[in-house]
Amino acid sequence: SRVQDKMNLYKYLNRLRPVILINISKNTYTNKYTDKKLFTPGPLLTTPRVKNAMLRDLGSRDDEFIQIIKYVQNKLLEIAGVSSLDFTAVLMQGSGTFGVESVLQTTTKQNESKILVLENGAYGQRIQKMCKLLSLDHKVLSFPEERSIDLNVLNSFLQDENNFTHVAVIHGETTSGALNKVEQIGQMVKKYIPDSIFIVDSMSAFGAVPVDFKKGSIDFLVSSSNKCIQSVPGFSFVICSIKKLLSCKNNSKSLSLDLVDQYENMVKTNQFRFTPPTHAILAFKEALVELEEEGGPVKRYERYSNNHEIVRNGLLSIGFKELVPYDEQSKIINSYFYPNDSNFSFEKFYKMLSDRGMVIYPGKMSKASCFRIGNIGDLYSKDMEKLVGDIKQVLQEMNVKIPIQN
Numbered sequence: 001s002r003v004q005d006k007m008n009l010y011k012y013l014n015r016l017r018p019v020i021l022i023n024i025s026k027n028t029y030t031n032k033y034t035d036k037k038l039f040t041p042g043p044l045l046t047t048p049r050v051k052n053a054m055l056r057d058l059g060s061r062d063d064e065f066i067q068i069i070k071y072v073q074n075k076l077l078e079i080a081g082v083s084s085l086d087f088t089a090v091l092m093q094g095s096g097t098f099g100v101e102s103v104l105q106t107t108t109k110q111n112e113s114k115i116l117v118l119e120n121g122a123y124g125q126r127i128q129k130m131c132k133l134l135s136l137d138h139k140v141l142s143f144p145e146e147r148s149i150d151l152n153v154l155n156s157f158l159q160d161e162n163n164f165t166h167v168a169v170i171h172g173e174t175t176s177g178a179l180n181k182v183e184q185i186g187q188m189v190k191k192y193i194p195d196s197i198f199i200v201d202s203m204s205a206f207g208a209v210p211v212d213f214k215k216g217s218i219d220f221l222v223s224s225s226n227k228c229i230q231s232v233p234g235f236s237f238v239i240c241s242i243k244k245l246l247s248c249k250n251n252s253k254s255l256s257l258d259l260v261d262q263y264e265n266m267v268k269t270n271q272f273r274f275t276p277p278t279h280a281i282l283a284f285k286e287a288l289v290e291l292e293e294e295g296g297p298v299k300r301y302e303r304y305s306n307n308h309e310i311v312r313n314g315l316l317s318i319g320f321k322e323l324v325p326y327d328e329q330s331k332i333i334n335s336y337f338y339p340n341d342s343n344f345s346f347e348k349f350y351k352m353l354s355d356r357g358m359v360i361y362p363g364k365m366s367k368a369s370c371f372r373i374g375n376i377g378d379l380y381s382k383d384m385e386k387l388v389g390d391i392k393q394v395l396q397e398m399n400v401k402i403p404i405q406n
Ligand SMILES: Cc1ncc(COP(=O)(O)O)c(C=O)c1O
Pocket: 041, 042, 095, 096, 097, 098, 123, 170, 171, 172, 173, 174, 175, 201, 202, 203, 204, 224
């Protein structure tokens, strides 16, 4: 009968269920979709292995998860080259900005603190905005956005004016691609203001660009999961001097961004105070293992630098001009001027490259018309070579004259 047939079919499908489920889980994200190549500074391209690490649901109180957090914290301190006796790595839910703001608002006191913000781009300006919103007394020392911070100018400034409690600076200014010499800046800051708190936003540099905490007397360094460690977005982390961190207890003007409370709670209970990004942390752990397998930050920076050279040489040979002088570039991301050609339109250029599976990054400069190419993520020589070839072809299709005019 039809009912009997239906019952038999149901029983048959039910018996197949485990097989179907196994095949669904094998047919992972990466087998199913072919993602575009992201030449962006994050979110960026991650490996199938990092994405696959997220295909689990671990409870936040699970011992395995607690051990993973400890692994992640220790590994971050190892990458930073600091001891767990003096430093701690605090993980903070949210993107990189949440990490920066947590440091700023936890370590400062209204009517007592005075922050010097060293600014040469949009991310320094973001710290200025935070100071304003937190009603903190602050001074902004601005530098040209197409250059790294001029140490002579900073030195003269600090000689005259050094009544600051905090100094904040960006490591790799992702706006332009300029790299700031944070160790020399830190040395200078501590020479004139030994007791100050030195804060480094190393969002797009940490994990690849070398950083010496001791040399730079760095007290707080912020980065996030989806930059040079090459994992998915979801949290930021702050490498903090424990002594300086604990001296800021009860300063916080925010519940969720209280860095001391986040730290103390983790030490006491092995738990985040609020729902942790479990999947993003699983992915991050895998990304840290991959970083080690690649040969650590030194080898990773070598790959990024090689990526950078390939794109840069390719684009310069087409006639593009770059914004930041070569010896001030970070190798993480670089800005190129739009061609001076009436047939060029950035929107069209972006779309035509994206249609070929190559996603570049718009500019963020306040004055210059530039686009950016990121060299970080799961990208290798052949990707960079293909990008240069595609850029050339797209320009030809747009009837932009090559070599391009500037
Ligand atoms: C130097 C720097 N600081 C801060 C941020 C902000 O990070 P997020 O967008 O993750 O909040 C970025 C983002 O790219 C950055 O490059």
